[in-house]
Amino acid sequence: MFKDEAKKRIQKLRAEINYHRYLYHVLDRQEISDAALDSLKHELQKLEERFPEFLTPDSPSQRVGGKPLNYFKKVRHEVRMTSLNDAFSEEELREWETRIAKFIPDSRFKIPDSGYFAEAKGDGFAVSLQYENGMFAVGSTRGDGITGEDVTENLKTIDAIPLSIARGIKEAEKYKEVEEIFERYPRVRHALEHLPKFLEVRGEVYMTKQVFDSVNREQKKRGLPVFANPRNIAAGSVRQLDPNITASRKLSFFAWDLITDLGQKTHEEEHLIMKVLGFPTVPLTRRCKALDEAILFWKEIGAKREKLPFLIDGVVIQVNDGTLFDRLGIVGKSPRGAVAFKFPAEEATTVVEDILVQIGRTGVLTPVATLRPVSIGGVTVTHATLHNMDEIKRLGVRVGDTVVVERAGDVIPAITSVIKGLRPKNAREFRMPLRCPVCGSQIARKQGEVAYYCTNKQCSAIQRERLYHFVSKKAFDIDGLGPKIIDALLDNGLIRDAADLFLLKQEDVEQIERFAEKLSSNLIAAIRERRAISLERFLFSLGIHHIGEETAIDLAHSFGSLEKIVVASLEDFGKIRDIGKVVSQSIYEWFCNKKNQEFLQKLKKAGVRITDEKLKVKSQKLAGKTFVLTGELVSLSRDEAKARIRNLGGEVSESVSRKTDYVVAGERPGSKYEKAKKLGVKILNEKKFLKMIG
Numbered sequence: 026m027f028k029d030e031a032k033k034r035i036q037k038l039r040a041e042i043n044y045h046r047y048l049y050h051v052l053d054r055q056e057i058s059d060a061a062l063d064s065l066k067h068e069l070q071k072l073e074e075r076f077p078e079f080l081t082p083d084s085p086s087q088r089v090g091g092k093p094l095n096y097f098k099k100v101r102h103e104v105r106m107t108s109l110n111d112a113f114s115e116e117e118l119r120e121w122e123t124r125i126a127k128f129i130p131d132s133r134f135k136i137p138d139s140g141y142f143a144e145a146k147g148d149g150f151a152v153s154l155q156y157e158n159g160m161f162a163v164g165s166t167r168g169d170g171i172t173g174e175d176v177t178e179n180l181k182t183i184d185a186i187p188l189s190i191a192r193g194i195k196e197a198e199k200y201k202e203v204e205e206i207f208e209r210y211p212r213v214r215h216a217l218e219h220l221p222k223f224l225e226v227r228g229e230v231y232m233t234k235q236v237f238d239s240v241n242r243e244q245k246k247r248g249l250p251v252f253a254n255p256r257n258i259a260a261g262s263v264r265q266l267d268p269n270i271t272a273s274r275k276l277s278f279f280a281w282d283l284i285t286d287l288g289q290k291t292h293e294e295e296h297l298i299m300k301v302l303g304f305p306t307v308p309l310t311r312r313c314k315a316l317d318e319a320i321l322f323w324k325e326i327g328a329k330r331e332k333l334p335f336l337i338d339g340v341v342i343q344v345n346d347g348t349l350f351d352r353l354g355i356v357g358k359s360p361r362g363a364v365a366f367k368f369p370a371e372e373a374t375t376v377v378e379d380i381l382v383q384i385g386r387t388g389v390l391t392p393v394a395t396l397r398p399v400s401i402g403g404v405t406v407t408h409a410t411l412h413n414m415d416e417i418k419r420l421g422v423r424v425g426d427t428v429v430v431e432r433a434g435d436v437i438p439a440i441t442s443v444i445k446g447l448r449p450k451n452a453r454e455f456r457m458p459l460r461c462p463v464c465g466s467q468i469a470r471k472q473g474e475v476a477y478y479c480t481n482k483q484c485s486a487i488q489r490e491r492l493y494h495f496v497s498k499k500a501f502d503i504d505g506l507g508p509k510i511i512d513a514l515l516d517n518g519l520i521r522d523a524a525d526l527f528l529l530k531q532e533d534v535e536q537i538e539r540f541a542e543k544l545s546s547n548l549i550a551a552i553r554e555r556r557a558i559s560l561e562r563f564l565f566s567l568g569i570h571h572i573g574e575e576t577a578i579d580l581a582h583s584f585g586s587l588e589k590i591v592v593a594s595l596e597d598f599g600k601i602r603d604i605g606k607v608v609s610q611s612i613y614e615w616f617c618n619k620k621n622q623e624f625l626q627k628l629k630k631a632g633v634r635i636t637d638e639k640l641k642v643k644s645q646k647l648a649g650k651t652f653v654l655t656g657e658l659v660s661l662s663r664d665e666a667k668a669r670i671r672n673l674g675g676e677v678s679e680s681v682s683r684k685t686d687y688v689v690a691g692e693r694p695g696s697k698y699e700k701a702k703k704l705g706v707k708i709l710n711e712k713k714f715l716k717m718i719g
């Protein structure tokens with residue numbers, strides 16, 4: 026075959042394959058069989074091998090996974106990647122509408138003719154896709170909304186994500202559906218005629234129920250553990266360092282947000298533009314004139330969700346008009362103009378096969394029911410928490426009972442009732458063990474409390490939980506160091522406490538089975554990187570009873586250094602605002618304990634040091650002033666506002682008293698506002714507050 030002949034054939038094959046991709050993924054129809062399409066792909070690949078000079082990055086042959094990565098690069102989101110607020114009832118949904126109505130300063134909120142746009146909400150993993158000159162350039166995860174991870178290579182393997190977007194009217198008009206869109210929505214046509222250099226689209230990577238079942242069948246056949254739900258596999262597959270694994274998972278994609286301004290006026294038009302460009306969008310959508318229509322749509326979708334080929338967990342309802350949507354802005358991490366109207370929790374019945382106890386970080390024993398596996402809304406449920414002995418008594422549950430289990434979102438499934446008529450004769454009542462199932466020490470119950478504790482402070486189960494806590498997100502936040510790896514390190518005798526983590530060497534970690542060289546060096550680097558830590562995180566990570574995130578921040582700001590905390594008296598702790606008797610006692614006792622003192626010394630020796638950047642008060646502008654926040658602020662979150670006050674030397678308190686200097690009142694302030702008025706405390710609105718903090 027001559028070169029120019031090959032070139033032509035390659036181009037034609039690509040166009041043909043892309044044509045069928047679009048039909049299949051975007052328009053949901055098929056003109057040729059899968060086998061025929063595979064055969065075309067095969068021919069293309071062979072030709073490209075012979076004439077590599079004609080290979081382009083957007084060729085359909087380029088969907089094979091590349092080489093495994095060592096780590097993910099970070100990607101900064103130019104436009105913040107928000108997540109949605111939820112509504113769980115019609116009442117909450119209507120409250121949302123009332124809220125946004127208040128937000129529009131015009132006499133009364135009138136939804137323009139475009140009304141609301143409602144769409145089924147896929148239960149998957151959110152990603153952002155950037156295109157440069159029409160070619161897929163960067164794909165990233167949400168991360169914290171501001172910075173995500175670069176997962177481009179993995180996303181390339183997903184057939185539903187176009188490697189290049191339609192670059193002209195001609196290409197798009199091959200399909201009758203697209204022609205119809207152009208006729209009805211001239212702005213969509215206009216958008217396609219004026220494509221900018223950069224384009225960003227967001228959407229959901231998900232796994233269909235069918236693929237999920239076949240993956241689990243395969244796992245079972247190979248004697249491997251089955252996956253609990255499609256969302257977790259989707260998330261895990263996108264965040265795989267080896268793109269070949271992602272490729273093997275047969276993931277799908279729906280686009281739901283067009284970030285770039287292409288002249289669209291409504292969210293509905295965004296959907297249509299994305300569709301025309303080559304992105305699959307969720308097929309279940311409706312433009313609604315009023316909220317009642319959206320509720321009706323939600324009911325219809327809810328009734329048929331079981332039969333859908335993919336999992337959905339609700340309906341997203343948003344203000345359709347783009348200008349109005351933008352004007353409503355963002356509250357916290359979510360846009361004000363949209364809400365996820367969730368489907369109610371799902372229930373199923375199953376049998377309690379056993380009740381075991383789990384030991385938490387503070388030594389508390391939590392009874393957990395082992396259930397006969399049951400699928401609830403596409404998720405296999407095998408355990409349900411029973412919280413404590415009182416809850417078991419309230420339910421009257423016994424081992425062998427048939428029970429009703431409820432699952433709602435990410436929450437751990439719970440038993441809601443027992444079907445007593447189905448109780449077998451040999452049903453067994455649960456008793457709290459007298460000895461710890463892990464270390465054998467005595468179990469005790471503190472007076473006045475519901476919980477039972479393992480009395481051995483060195484109990485290995487407690488140590489393990491403490492380590493999980495120590496490396497968790499809000500504590501030391503060590504990348505790649507989750508419970509499984511902690512378990513492996515403990516079980517191989519490589520660590521005994523958290524300080525040992527910082528003494529680990531690459532050779533140690535490599536001994537562990539399934540720990541490749543690269544993974545080990547990444548882990549060691551991640552641990553090393555975290556040796557410098559802020560005081561508040563450090564205090565939180567110690568897992569002292571009653572010391573949550575907030576208290577850790579209060580302590581850090583009041584004392585300023587660990588040295589001062591170590592020598593503080595019980596009274597010193599009591600002086601801090603918002604810290605009560607029980608909490609002071611707990612902190613004081615922790616620092617008096619000799620084992621804990623040794624642990625702190627060990628951490629120091631291992632190179633852990635506390636950075637003081639966050640504590641350095643930038644100015645003393647607000648020194649001696651106490652603030653109380655109430656209501657929602659528009660331009661910054663409550664945490665941000667608190668940080669700003671503290672940075673300027675001010676203090677933040679939770680409750681209003683005569684000692685309070687200012688109450689900052691945002692939207693819909695609560696009872697604190699009334700109290701401030703009564704006590705004559707100065708009230709600042711957001712504008713005045715912003716001016717004060719500069």
Ligand SMILES: [Zn+2]
Nearest residue numbers: 461464479484
């Ligand atoms: Zn124990």
